[in-house]
Amino acid sequence: MATRTRRSQRRTEALSRERIVEAAVELLDAAGESGLTFRALTERLATGPGAVYWHVANKDELLAAATEGVVTTALTEAAVPPEDSPQEGVRAVALGLSGAIEEHPWLATQLALQLARNPWGTVTARIFESLGRRVRALGVPESGWFTATSALLHYILGAAGQNAANATxxxxxxxxxxxxxxxxxxxxxxxxxxxxxxxxxxxxxxxxDDREQFLAGIDFVLTGITTLHPPGAPPRTPPAGT
Structure with missing residues (x-):
């Protein structure tokens, strides 16, 4: 009995959470959310369900982990040199997320769900942080950080999701x-x-061209942000009575 337990533990340790998430992304890419089942996952990984449940509690957690993995990769690859302008940084993040959504058609829906149902989760925080740092670097006063970053976030995910839907x-x-x-x-x-x-x-x-139109939209939003909050300008005072 002790020998079987040790072997089971070794198999569980060998099957990492990262490998499970990688396999989940592969299944999602191939067949969408309906194709991601624990049965299909265990078959792909050549293991039993217990080994998977050791790392992931349920399908919702698995979808969240797959979404986070893809987003993290996209944002990492979107990094630009420090000498580049904040505008170029925003465009890089936007194109990284757009490319990820195009490559993984299931991602747009999962991102929308994460934003609506789990805004305190790491997926929303990672995207918000990536855009927010660039917004801050534009010279936007702190009082406008949330609104400006939210405007960029909603445009990017909405337009990228629509372009992906158009393609498929x-x-x-x-x-x-x-x-x-x-x-x-x-x-x-x-x-x-x-x-x-x-x-x-x-x-x-x-x-x-969808890509050119997408980037033009980013420029419209950035122009609006910098027009409302020019670098070095004092914070805008809301009209009386608002």
Whole structure:
């Protein structure tokens, strides 16, 4: 009995939490959240469920760990040299997260859940810290740190999630250029009295590049932040009565 117990302990120690999370990410990438089951996980790891439960209590904890692992890697790879501007740092973080969401289609949903249900968790804190340090370096006064960082965070995750959905959206199976051409043509056919603006930008929509548009949005947000909080300016005083 003692020998079997020691062998079981050795197998449990050999199967690290990191390896379990890595296998979970592989399953999520291949089949989405529905494909991540403890049965599939134990088969992939060639182990028993007890060894997995030793490290991870349930599926929610496993999803959170997989999300944290992917986000940590994305943010680490997004590091820029200290001499680069805070704006370049924000763009690097944005592109890192966008790339991770594109590579792992399940990530956008999990990030939204983490922000809504577990804002005190490490996933939210890691992203907020990465963006917040750059916001502080822009010269934004402390009173504006939370709002400015939140605006960047929500834009980045929202736009990146939408772009990822566009890339994987079901449809006719046409290539992207054909798809955008069809949408552009449909917009041009809209009633000119009800949709004058949409008709006017139909050609721009057809020709746009998601990455360029994404970065343009980042620049809009950064311009707004630095316009409202120019470096060296005193903190803005709220209007009376607010």
């Amino acid at each position: 959206a079901p449809g006719t199976g046409a290539e992207r250029a054909e798809f955008l051409g069809a949408v552009s043509a449909a917009w041009k056919d809209l009633d000119p009295d009800d949709y004058p603006f949409t008709r006017a930008v139909a050609d721009q929509m057809r020709e746009h």
